[in-house]
Amino acid sequence: MYEPTGKIEPATWTLPSKSPCTRDSISIARLGRVAEPTRQALETAAALGRRFEAQLLAAVLEGLGIPRWTMRDAVFRGLLRWEGAMLAFRHALAQAAIANAVPGDRLQVLHRAIFAELERNSIVGPRPREVRGSENYP
Numbered sequence: 001m002y003e004p005t006g007k008i009e010p011a012t013w014t015l016p017s018k019s020p021c022t023r024d025s026i027s028i029a030r031l032g033r034v035a036e037p038t039r040q041a042l043e044t045a046a047a048l049g050r051r052f053e054a055q056l057l058a059a060v061l062e063g064l065g066i067p068r069w070t071m072r073d074a075v076f077r078g079l080l081r082w083e084g085a086m087l088a089f090r091h092a093l094a095q096a097a098i099a100n101a102v103p104g105d106r107l108q109v110l111h112r113a114i115f116a117e118l119e120r121n122s123i124v125g126p127r128p129r130e131v132r133g134s135e136n137y138p
Helices: 023-031 036-048 054-064 069-076 092-101 104-120
Strands: 051-053 080-083 086-089
Touching: 036 054, 036 069, 036 086, 036 092, 036 104, 051 054, 054 069, 054 086, 054 104, 069 080, 086 092
Parallel strands: none
Antiparallel strands: 051 086, 080 086
């Protein structure tokens, strides 16, 4: 039981020099509360970058066998937001934290799937010779 002594004691606690909650740990903790397919979709989105075409994400998810409803779930959970026909991470730090948490072998699979989709849609490929200034490039 507490008994007042009549005098005020100075505070004996101090703030830790380094905050135990980093942006990465907060983002990863939030990611841990989403369904597994949504987590996979967010990892894929993080591999695409901070802002990307929603159709590109949908196509890559389809190629990986991840349901498209996961995009909507990520928006409803406040991790992604719509910007016209684009999707973007609500916070750049969240995108970076998620991308940094993806294991290297998984990230390689995601990059392969993204590149395959870009190549399939002829977004990447050999540089056309007709491009102005191409004489400066091999």
